[in-house]
Amino acid sequence: MRFLEKLAQAIDKNRSLLCVGLDPDPGLMPPGLGVFEFNRAIIDATADLVCAYKPNIAFYEALGRDGWDTLKLTRDYIAADIPVIVDAKRGDIGNTARAYARGLFDYFRFDATTASPYLGLDSLEPFIAYHDRGVFILCRTSNAGAADFQSLSCETETGVKALFEVVAGKVALWNKHGNLGLVVGATYPEELRLIRQGYPEMPLLIPGVGTQGGELADTVRFGVDAGRCKTIINSSRQVLYASKGKDFAAAARIAAGELRGRINEILAGSPS
Amino acid sequence: MRFLEKLAQAIDKNRSLLCVGLDPDPGLMPPGLGVFEFNRAIIDATADLVCAYKPNIAFYEALGRDGWDTLKLTRDYIAADIPVIVDAKRGDIGNTARAYARGLFDYFRFDATTASPYLGLDSLEPFIAYHDRGVFILCRTSNAGAADFQSLSCETETGVKALFEVVAGKVALWNKHGNLGLVVGATYPEELRLIRQGYPEMPLLIPGVGTQGGELADTVRFGVDAGRCKTIINSSRQVLYASKGKDFAAAARIAAGELRGRINEILAGSPS
Numbered sequence: 001m002r003f004l005e006k007l008a009q010a011i012d013k014n015r016s017l018l019c020v021g022l023d024p025d026p027g028l029m030p031p032g033l034g035v036f037e038f039n040r041a042i043i044d045a046t047a048d049l050v051c052a053y054k055p056n057i058a059f060y061e062a063l064g065r066d067g068w069d070t071l072k073l074t075r076d077y078i079a080a081d082i083p084v085i086v087d088a089k090r091g092d093i094g095n096t097a098r099a100y101a102r103g104l105f106d107y108f109r110f111d112a113t114t115a116s117p118y119l120g121l122d123s124l125e126p127f128i129a130y131h132d133r134g135v136f137i138l139c140r141t142s143n144a145g146a147a148d149f150q151s152l153s154c155e156t157e158t159g160v161k162a163l164f165e166v167v168a169g170k171v172a173l174w175n176k177h178g179n180l181g182l183v184v185g186a187t188y189p190e191e192l193r194l195i196r197q198g199y200p201e202m203p204l205l206i207p208g209v210g211t212q213g214g215e216l217a218d219t220v221r222f223g224v225d226a227g228r229c230k231t232i233i234n235s236s237r238q239v240l241y242a243s244k245g246k247d248f249a250a251a252a253r254i255a256a257g258e259l260r261g262r263i264n265e266i267l268a269g270s271p272s
Numbered sequence: 273m274r275f276l277e278k279l280a281q282a283i284d285k286n287r288s289l290l291c292v293g294l295d296p297d298p299g300l301m302p303p304g305l306g307v308f309e310f311n312r313a314i315i316d317a318t319a320d321l322v323c324a325y326k327p328n329i330a331f332y333e334a335l336g337r338d339g340w341d342t343l344k345l346t347r348d349y350i351a352a353d354i355p356v357i358v359d360a361k362r363g364d365i366g367n368t369a370r371a372y373a374r375g376l377f378d379y380f381r382f383d384a385t386t387a388s389p390y391l392g393l394d395s396l397e398p399f400i401a402y403h404d405r406g407v408f409i410l411c412r413t414s415n416a417g418a419a420d421f422q423s424l425s426c427e428t429e430t431g432v433k434a435l436f437e438v439v440a441g442k443v444a445l446w447n448k449h450g451n452l453g454l455v456v457g458a459t460y461p462e463e464l465r466l467i468r469q470g471y472p473e474m475p476l477l478i479p480g481v482g483t484q485g486g487e488l489a490d491t492v493r494f495g496v497d498a499g500r501c502k503t504i505i506n507s508s509r510q511v512l513y514a515s516k517g518k519d520f521a522a523a524a525r526i527a528a529g530e531l532r533g534r535i536n537e538i539l540a541g542s543p544s
Contacts, residue, residue: 023368058368061375068340089364091388093415093484096295096330096359103333116363118390118410120417138390143365145392152438155425163424163435170420212365 003111003134003179004203006083008229011051016260017224019085020046020252021207021236022055022074026063028241030248035063038248039074042240045253049260052111053078054205054234056087075108083111085205085232089138090127091116097126105130112136114183114205117167121174131177134203139171139195140164142185142208168195172202181205184223186214186233193222203230209259210238216259220266228267235259275383275406275451276475278355280501283323288532289496289539291357292318292524293479293508294327294346300513302520307335310520311346314512317525321532324383325350326477326506328359347380355383357477357504361410362399363388369398377402384408386455386477389439393446403449406475411443411467412436414457414480440467444474453477456495458486458505465494475502481531482510488531492538500539507531 011017022042024035043053055074060067078084086108090100104113105127112134115124127135140150150164161169164184171180181203184192196204206223208214216233224231239259243251283289294314296307315325327346332339350356358380362372376385377399384406387396399407412422422436433441436456443452453475456464468476478495480486488505496503511531515523 025367025371056364056368056371058362058364058371058375062371062379064375064379065337065340065344067375068337072337087364087368089388090330090361092328092330092359092361093413095297096328099295099297099328099330099334103330103336103339107334107336116361116388116390117421118388119413119415120420120422122415122417124417141365141391143391143394145394148392148442149389149435149439150392152435153427154435155427155432160427163421163426166424167421 002132003083004230006081006111007051007232010082011229013081014048014051015264016049016051017228017231017233017263018050018256018260019052019054019232019234020050020239020256021087021234022053023059023236023240025059028237028244030244030246036070036073040077041249042252043078045249046239046256047079047082049253049256050082052083052085052232054085054087072108075110085112085114085134085136086110087114089114089116091119091123093119094122094126097123101126101130105133114138117171124174128174128177128179131179134179134181136181136183136203136205137167137171139167139182140184140188140191142187142212142214146185146188164191165194168199172199183207186219187212189215189218189222192219196223196225200225201230205232205234207234209233210235216262217266220263221270224267233263274404275355276502278353278383279323279504282354283501285353286320286323287536288321288323289500289503289505289535290322290528290532291324291326291504291506292322292511292528293359293506294325295331295508295512297331300509300516302516302518308342308345312349313521314524315350317521318511318528319351319354321525321528322354324355324357324504326357326359344380347382357384357386357406357408358382359386361386361388363391363395365391366394366398369395373398373402377405386410389443396446400446400449400451403451406451406453408453408455408475408477409439409443411439411454412456412460412463414459414484414486418457418460436463437466440471444471455479458491458495459484461487461490461494464491468495468497472497473502477504477506479506481505482507488534489538492535493542496539505535
């Protein structure tokens with residue numbers, strides 16, 4: 001099944017646009033718990049509340065060789081009907097990008113990945129070539145430093161545009177197989193609105209609600225597509241670390257349920 | 273010891289600006305050989321001819337869990353006086369970048385890494401914070417798609433500049449601890465000249481000679497710094513796969529020796 005179909009089915013089944021970021025940080029986790037055990041408990045507690053999971057590979061690389069095994073165990077533990085997006089932000093020249101794609105798509109069997117645009121189309125093609133997988137290109141990221149380059153005014157054939165808008169336009173042009181999307185942070189609502197208005201059918205992965213400060217109402221109103229099947233709103237720390245005690249999984253379930261509910265309430269109050 | 277000192281000592285000891293990229297691709301390696309055995313033979317054959325090694329992490333990720341172990345074994349096998357630059361091209365928001373930095377600098381103990389500029393300064397700070405390690409920021413990459421974004425004309429306070437020039441300028445400003453450098457591909461000699469002229473003291477990592485087509489004479493004349501201690505010229509496939517037979521290590525030694533020799537000949541013919 002293609003990524004977008006799988007995503008739409010998961011959104012429909014769980015009535016959820018919420019993605020939980022599986023970013024295990026031993027310094028924030030309940031003491032004495034293994035990383036896979038932590039992830040398993042989070043997944044068990046939230047699997048009927050999410051449209052996707054998004055492990056950021058950095059948190060597994062930080063664990064050394066055990067991290068690699070933990071990431072594989074975690075990916076394999078997630079039920080086949082929930083898409084898993086690896087947040088890898090990869091970007092390298094062609095033969096190297098092919099190696100990354102093999103690792104992420106063949107070995108780990110992730111349904112989608114994030115990728116960096118800086119190296120251009122040929123660095124993305126090895127990922128795009130997997131037509132049944134999704135590729136979310138970084139457009140406007142959620143961090144404070146995003147503006148350093150992403151907001152630069154660039155001269156284009158159709159006038160001056162911010163770099164992140166140029167990225168969005170190129171990705172839309174390159175989307176010949178319908179498996180591309182954009183990463184646009186919740187922390188920049190005006191930029192999110194601009195991208196959604198310009199590309200109403202583009203899948204958007206929106207990180208940055210919760211701990212990073214993105215306001216949920218603006219995120220939903222500005223970011224969700226009309227069909228409500230191509231938008232993924234990610235929360236990591238707000239769910240994972242809702243409690244640092246033994247009740248962490250129950251607290252994560254409550255936090256995820258509240259987020260899902262608030263997103264759906266805001267949608268119910270908006271014209272679809 | 274700080275990265276640049278270690279690099280300068282290795283350049284001096286081996287009279288070499290050549291870095292060998294340790295990018296093992298089982299499809300190109302002699303059949304029946306394990307990846308670590310391949311790397312070990314390449315290292316044994318070239319350790320007195322190089323100023324650094326540069327494993328690209330993608331080729332290890334493509335191997336799954338064994339790849340992680342192989343990368344650690346490879347890194348640990350390289351003598352302590354030869355700097356090892358991991359080509360990781362990482363770039364993510366602060367808490368995630370910290371996890372990447374822990375993995376690359378604490379677990380693997382790499383001397384330097386490459387990083388992507390797209391997310392801005394706060395995505396680089398966790399790497400920069402390791403003052404004894406080097407961080408090479410992607411500026412103008414060696415691939416054909418580089419121009420898609422890196423050549424965009426950007427409006428700045430000091431006039432219109434290509435994006436890669438803006439990146440170089442910001443990195444120079446951010447280089448408060450003297451541990452930053454730039455990646456500029458050998459396949460774009462005019463861009464390389466522009467960056468070296470603009471930033472004579474900036475460490476440059478220059479991939480793309482050999483298989484990728486970068487012309488060595490231009491690379492050396494345009495890219496090498498006056499002190500000849502802050503420039504790293506990388507070749508991967510031309511050395512690793514000089515022969516696919518049982519003589520691969522001897523052939524790699526010959527290829528590396530010829531490259532080192534040609535670089536030194538070109539330098540000898542240039543005003544220093």
